[in-house]
Amino acid sequence: MQRNNKNTIYLFVFALFHFLTSIKSENSTVLNSEYPWLRLPPTPQLPYPHHGQYAQINNISIWYTIYGPENGTPVLFLHGGLSNSDYWGLQVQQLQSTYKCILMDSRAQGRSSSSSANITYDLMTSDVVSLT
Ligand SMILES: *[C@@H]1O[C@H](CO)[C@@H](O)[C@H](O)[C@H]1NC(C)=O
Ligand SMILES: *[C@@H]1O[C@H](CO)[C@@H](O)[C@H](O)[C@H]1NC(C)=O
Ligand SMILES: *[C@@H]1O[C@H](CO)[C@@H](O)[C@H](O)[C@H]1NC(C)=O
DSSP states (O other): OHHHHHHHHHHHHHHHHHHHHHHHHHHHHHHTSSOGGGSOOOOOOOOSSOOOEEEEETTEEEEEEEESOTTSOEEEEEOOTTOOGGGGHHHHHHHTTTSEEEEEOOTTSTTOOOOSSOOOHHHHHHHHHHHO
């Protein structure tokens, strides 16, 4: 009885594996196809001219740039993982006439450097607070 259960579990695991790998290959086929909504658009560019500069914060160089009126309501743009500030190019185009847009590359990403310190949310928060 116990042996049967074990075999059933093996069979289930095998079926699950087969199912998952078949989904993957099916998805690759779809991703390689010509459906435009499955392709990432090119990375936008930041409006020109941009005045990128570096701030020395927490032992690294944080790259940042600012658009819009000095006295505008500040909006801080924080990009996602494996990304950089350029991804905000389209949003900045729309907001820079009214808002003071502050963009920064997170540590170890984009134009910012990294250190031997482990990257934690506390450290990333400290980078942002120190910059602003
Ligand atoms: C393909 O991938 C997407 C997201 O990774 C997932 O939602 C979907 O269920 C997958 N399988 C098929 C057959 O499309
Ligand atoms: C910065 O470097 C100093 C000296 O190596 C170290 O003591 C400190 O913990 C570092 N700070 C951060 C935030 O990495
Ligand atoms: C980074 O994290 C690892 C795993 O938690 C730890 O072993 C290591 O000592 C940490 N390094 C520093 C510089 O804090």
